[in-house]
Amino acid sequence: MELPPGTIDPISACQLALELKMTIRDLGQRMSANELTVVWPAFFRWRQRDQEREERKRALANERV
Amino acid sequence: MTILSKEALLGASDLVEREVDLRPAIEGSVRVRSLPATYSNEASSASLEMVTDPRTGRQTAKADTGKLEELQVLHGLVDPKLDNIEEVRLLARRVGASWIKIIRTINEISGIDEEAVKRTEALFQSGGRSEAGVHGANGTSTGDDRSDIGVSTGS
Numbered sequence: 001m002e003l004p005p006g007t008i009d010p011i012s013a014c015q016l017a018l019e020l021k022m023t024i025r026d027l028g029q030r031m032s033a034n035e036l037t038v039v040w041p042a043f044f045r046w047r048q049r050d051q052e053r054e055e056r057k058r059a060l061a062n063e064r065v
Numbered sequence: 066m067t068i069l070s071k072e073a074l075l076g077a078s079d080l081v082e083r084e085v086d087l088r089p090a091i092e093g094s095v096r097v098r099s100l101p102a103t104y105s106n107e108a109s110s111a112s113l114e115m116v117t118d119p120r121t122g123r124q125t126a127k128a129d130t131g132k133l134e135e136l137q138v139l140h141g142l143v144d145p146k147l148d149n150i151e152e153v154r155l156l157a158r159r160v161g162a163s164w165i166k167i168i169r170t171i172n173e174i175s176g177i178d179e180e181a182v183k184r185t186e187a188l189f190q191s192g193g194r195s196e197a198g199v200h201g202a203n204g205t206s207t208g209d210d211r212s213d214i215g216v217s218t219g220s
Contacts, residue, residue, distance in 0.1 A: 004128040006100060006137075006177035007109045024106060032080055033100035034176035038185050046189035 008037045016040050081174045082143065087163045096144035097167060100175040104140040108133055131157075134168050141171035 003009060016036070017024050027036060081099040088094075112132035117124050135153045147153050157164055172178055 003126045004108075004113070004130075004133060005172070005179065005182070006105055006133075006175065007113060007126070007128070008105050009126070010109065013106070013109070028101065028103035028106040031102045032175070033102050033105045034181065036102035036105050037177055038182055042182075042185045042189045045186075 006033050006037055008041070012041060012044070015044070083170055083174050085167055085170045087166060090160065090163045095142060095167065097141045097171045097174070098143045100137065100141050100171065100177065104136055107140075108136050111136065134164075137168055137171050138164075141175070142167060 013024055013027065013036075017027055020027070022030070080101060082096055083098075084094050084096050086094045112129040113126045114129070115124055116127045135150055135157065138153050138156065139147060139150055142153075147156065
């Protein structure tokens with residue numbers, strides 16, 4: 001989904017709130033727009049890629065066995 | 066190191082501030098601050114409309130740019146501070162070049178533009194790990210001991 005700069009989709013906001021054990025309101029009050037809409041989404045995308053890399057490694061290792 | 070008073074601590078902010086010179090249009094300057102996440106939450110609910118392409122099913126968020134800018138000024142203009150959205154709209158109707166200057170500066174220091182996204186993405190491509198932790202695009206640090214948020218890493 002394409003979003004204008006400085007905004008976040010509600011699912012991502014909820015995922016972050018869940019991970020940080022905060023409410024959406026708390027997220028708004030305790031960080032900058034840069035952190036919420038740029039840094040955290042970039043981190044989650046990195047974590048997703050990292051997990052996919054690990055899964056591929058495991059799959060490869062299992063194939064060799 | 067000076068211990069802060071309660072008032073000083075409660076009034077402190079780690080958001081970036083900058084003075085905007087409005088001359089020659091207006092003789093004077095204002096102070097703006099980088100946008101807090103409160104802006105992002107309000108902007109997402111107040112000014113976005115989801116549009117689905119019937120052919121591809123792809124969803125795009127269509128933004129009311131005017132509303133976004135109004136919210137940016139409401140949250141980003143700190144001195145003088147406008148009390149509500151009606152005052153912001155009054156300002157928008159009365160100034161032109163100054164409005165653009167204010168918006169542009171707020172966006173610059175907020176680190177939410179395409180450039181900031183690319184810089185941050187590049188940081189995470191390279192692993193993003195350093196002794197000092199991950200730095201936000203606007204110069205603030207996130208995830209280090211200055212962060213206000215206690216992020217648990219093991220649980």
